[in-house]
Amino acid sequence: xxxxxxxxxxxxxxxxxxxxxxxxxxxxxxxxxxxxxxxxxxxxxxxxxxxxxxxxxxxxxxxxxxxxxxxxxxxxxxxxxxxxxxxxxxxxxxxxxxxxxxxxxxxxxxxxxxxxxxxxxxxxxxxxxxxxx
Amino acid sequence: xxxxxxxxxxxxxxxxxxxxxxxxxxxxxxxxxxxxxxxxxxxxxxxxxxxxxxxxxxxxxxxxxxxxxxxxxxxxxxxxxxxxxxxxxxxxxxxxxxxxxxxxxxxxxxxxxxxxxxxxxxxxxxxxxxxxxxxxxxxxxxxxxxxxxxxxxxxxxxxxxxxxxxxxxxxxxxxxxxxxxxxxxxxxxxxxxxxxxxxxxxxxxxxxxxxxxxxxxxxxxxxxxxxxxxxxxxxxxxxxxxxxxxxxxxxxx
Numbered sequence: 001x002x003x004x005x006x007x008x009x010x011x012x013x014x015x016x017x018x019x020x021x022x023x024x025x026x027x028x029x030x031x032x033x034x035x036x037x038x039x040x041x042x043x044x045x046x047x048x049x050x051x052x053x054x055x056x057x058x059x060x061x062x063x064x065x066x067x068x069x070x071x072x073x074x075x076x077x078x079x080x081x082x083x084x085x086x087x088x089x090x091x092x093x094x095x096x097x098x099x100x101x102x103x104x105x106x107x108x109x110x111x112x113x114x115x116x117x118x119x120x121x122x123x124x125x126x127x128x129x130x131x132x133x
Numbered sequence: 134x135x136x137x138x139x140x141x142x143x144x145x146x147x148x149x150x151x152x153x154x155x156x157x158x159x160x161x162x163x164x165x166x167x168x169x170x171x172x173x174x175x176x177x178x179x180x181x182x183x184x185x186x187x188x189x190x191x192x193x194x195x196x197x198x199x200x201x202x203x204x205x206x207x208x209x210x211x212x213x214x215x216x217x218x219x220x221x222x223x224x225x226x227x228x229x230x231x232x233x234x235x236x237x238x239x240x241x242x243x244x245x246x247x248x249x250x251x252x253x254x255x256x257x258x259x260x261x262x263x264x265x266x267x268x269x270x271x272x273x274x275x276x277x278x279x280x281x282x283x284x285x286x287x288x289x290x291x292x293x294x295x296x297x298x299x300x301x302x303x304x305x306x307x308x309x310x311x312x313x314x315x316x317x318x319x320x321x322x323x324x325x326x327x328x329x330x331x332x333x334x335x336x337x338x339x340x341x342x343x344x345x346x347x348x349x350x351x352x353x354x355x356x357x358x359x360x361x362x363x364x365x366x367x368x369x370x371x372x373x374x375x376x377x378x379x380x381x382x383x384x385x386x
Contacts, residue, residue, distance in 0.1 A: 009219070009222060009223055010219075012222060013218065013219055013222045016222070017218075020367070023367070024367065024370075027371060032366075032367060033364070033367030033368075033370075033371070034363055034364040034367050035218075035363070035367075036218045036221055036222060036340070036359070036363035037359075037360050037361070037363035037364050039218075039222045039225075040221070040222050040224075040225035040228070040356065040359070040360050040363070041225070041360075043222055043223075043225045043226060044225050044226075044228055044230060044233075047226060048230065061226070064223050064226045065223075065226065067219060067220050067223035068220065068223040068224045068226055068227065070220055070223075071220040071221065071223065071224055071344075071348065071352070071355065072157070072175045072178070072348050072352065073150075073153045073154070073157060073211075074211060074212060074216050074217055074220045075175075075179065075212070075217070075220075075344055075345045075348050076153050076156055076157065076175070076178045076179055076181075076182045076212070077149060077153050077182070077208045077211040077212025077216075078182075078212035078213075078217050078341060078344075078345070079178075079179045079180075079182030079183050079186065079212070079312065079345060080153075080182035080183070080185045080186050080189070080198055080199040080200070080205075080208050080212060081186060081189075081197045081198040081199060081200040081208055081209055081212050081213075082182075082183060082186045082198050082305065082308070082309065082341070083186075083190065083196045083197065083198060083301075083305060084183055084186045084187040084190055084198060084305075084309065085187060085190030085191060086190070086196060086298075086301065086302055086305060087302050087305035087306045087309055088187075088306075089302065091299070091302075092262065093258060093259060093262045093264070093273065093299060093303070094273075094276070094299055094302040094303040094306055095306060096258045096262075097254060097255040097258040097259065097273060097274075097276070097277045097303045098277060098303050098304075098306035098307040098310060099306075099310070100254040100255075100257075100258060100277075101250065101251035101254040101255060101277040101307055102307055102310045102311060102314070102337075104250050104251075104254055105246075105247060105250055105251060105336045105337055105338075106314075106318055106321070106322055106337075108246060108250060108336055109243075109322045109323075109324075109329075109332055109333050109336045109337070110321055110322045110323060112239065112243065112332050112336075113322060113323030113324070113328075113329040113332055114323050
């Protein structure tokens with residue numbers, strides 16, 4: 001049933017956020033530490049485990065796949081509720097800091113990626129992206 | 134007309150699905166007709182979203198962009214942190230475990246650099262613009278990490294509310310710039326494989342910026358970048374009020 005997939009996704013999400021909160025409290029930070037990242041790792045483990053045992057029929061996968069495909073529309077909705085006005089009102093300090101940080105980080109990313117190992121692996125490209133037209 | 138408005142208000146999330154679907158449809162057509170597919174449809178959709186957010190903010194004076202208009206309240210739910218994180222976690226389903234493992238260490242390194250570099254830039258700019266005390270420099274520097282790290286750090290070290298607003302603005306501008314310019318600079322940054330996406334996720338920071346930037350570049354890279362980026366805010370909140378504040382204090386006194 002399709003809800004099984006969505007339920008597994010929801011369970012991983014909640015457990016990950018809970019662990020992230022615990023981690024934050026443990027190290028004394030007023031924030032969730034990597035909750036979503038932990039949830040992603042839980043979901044990956046769940047997929048691998050269930051797949052090996054043959055407990056992951058296509059319909060169950062569709063219950064997760066739908067939400068993965070909804071990702072871009074959700075991001076568009078997220079963009080539509082950013083506080084753009086406040087961002088533009090921040091003045092020169094905010095603007096220059098942000099531009100400087102973005103430029104320097106972009107250069108660092110380019111540096112790391114260009115010096116890294118060149119690999120021709122293409123396995124990652126054959127994902128299960130549902131919405132590509 | 135009033136009846137339609139009423140129907141949308143009563144079913145705000147459903148209204149948001151229809152509205153975002155319309156934006157996507159327009160964007161995909163603009164992408165094909167105007168740019169011959171060179172600019173990704175999702176990149177155009179995100180820019181339209183940001184423009185609408187600006188318009189909504191001007192109309193209502195609120196802080197949630199288009200979602201502050203009653204008719205578009207569903208956008209707030211659809212694009213809120215809950216749905217965003219739920220969809221991000223779902224993308225993990227497509228992660229190739231080996232690829233993610235191979236880039237684990239470089240991801241952690243990127244995460245550290247992604248906290249320290251923006252902080253130094255933000256704190257230095259603050260200093261050069263007359264904010265010479267350690268609290269102000271740290272708060273603005275933390276804002277340059279992400280717009281959540283800024284206020285969390287500011288609150289912990291006793292910054293004033295104007296400083297926190299400034300830190301939030303810094304983080305927001307950074308997130309918006311990452312959203313808009315990632316597809317433009319993707320080739321320059323070598324953003325074309327899982328490892329590079331993880332490096333990007335660690336260094337660019339802000340889940341919203343990374344997730345939207347990668348979505349507009351190559352949807353298949355999203356889970357790898359997001360996997361690293363979600364640790365960004367936590368690490369920033371950990372380092373901001375502690376190590377980074379103490380270091381700043383030691384330097385400027």
